[in-house]
Amino acid sequence: MDNTALWKLSYGLYVVGVKKEEGQFGGSIVDAVAQVAGGDKPVLVLASMKNNLTNALIKNAGQFALSVLPANVDPFVVADFGFQSARDVDKWANVPYSLKDGLPVLDCAVSFLRCKVLEFKEFETHSLFICEIVDAQNTGNTAKPLLYADYQENMKAASGEAFKKFKETGKPPAEKKAQWRCPMCGYVYDGDVPFEELPEDWACPLCGVGKDVFEKVE
Numbered sequence: 024m025d026n027t028a029l030w031k032l033s034y035g036l037y038v039v040g041v042k043k044e045e046g047q048f049g050g051s052i053v054d055a056v057a058q059v060a061g062g063d064k065p066v067l068v069l070a071s072m073k074n075n076l077t078n079a080l081i082k083n084a085g086q087f088a089l090s091v092l093p094a095n096v097d098p099f100v101v102a103d104f105g106f107q108s109a110r111d112v113d114k115w116a117n118v119p120y121s122l123k124d125g126l127p128v129l130d131c132a133v134s135f136l137r138c139k140v141l142e143f144k145e146f147e148t149h150s151l152f153i154c155e156i157v158d159a160q161n162t163g164n165t166a167k168p169l170l171y172a173d174y175q176e177n178m179k180a181a182s183g184e185a186f187k188k189f190k191e192t193g194k195p196p197a198e199k200k201a202q203w204r205c206p207m208c209g210y211v212y213d214g215d216v217p218f219e220e221l222p223e224d225w226a227c228p229l230c231g232v233g234k235d236v237f238e239k240v241e
């Protein structure tokens with residue numbers, strides 16, 4: 024059997040966010056997710072490894088949020104949530120996130136789902152959680168969702184590198200500064216002062232058009 028054939032199944036990569044203790048959260052990267060019913064009460068299944076803390080936390084809390092990762096996600100996010108356990112680190116402290124109805128959702132997500140566990144079935148290594156999707160929202164990030172196959176082919180090595188660096192420095196990668204482009208001449212602002220904080224009368228140093236016409240580079 025060639026297990027790499029399984030990498031071509033077209034599912035995505037998601038981050039589970041689940042309550043740990045008061046004000047603290049756990050969670051992990053998962054790919055074993057499928058929506059199995061639609062309609063008014065959509066149903067989703069999630070296979071979660073029994074050894075993982077996330078498994079115990081989901082059983083305890085009975086609910087979790089799923090952040091759907093964008094194709095251009097920072098490879099560190101996969102490392103943070105997939106290569107270490109929330110038993111040892113606060114994974115959420117390393118990434119930008121917001122609370123949605125009390126559960127953590129990554130700021131980079133393209134959408135998120137809130138899931139309530141209806142029941143679960145135990146297998147040798149995994150629990151299969153059968154959940155009702157009680158809320159689902161798009162975030163406004165229009166990037167395509169990350170596919171598991173693309174992670175396996177194009178991102179795995181970068182996630183490994185990012186994790187190595189994190190272990191060496193003890194610090195997550197610095198948040199990337201947004202870049203702004205002049206639509207007239209193509210100049211890209213890359214100064215130390217955040218673009219939003221430049222004075223209103225700031226103008227393109229090449230062609231002189233105003234700050235207000237600059238476009239954010241996605």
Ligand SMILES: Cc1cc2nc3c(=O)[nH]c(=O)nc-3n(C[C@H](O)[C@H](O)[C@H](O)COP(=O)(O)O)c2cc1C
Pocket residue numbers: 036049050051052053054055056070071072073074075076077078101104105106107108109110174
């Ligand atoms: C690409 C990728 C996909 C994964 N998919 C799953 C999955 O579907 N289910 C699961 O339980 N664990 C999955 N994992 C493993 C967990 O993310 C990993 O074991 C994590 O460190 C568990 O952390 P925890 O102990 O805080 O729960 C995956 C990991 C990676 C890197």
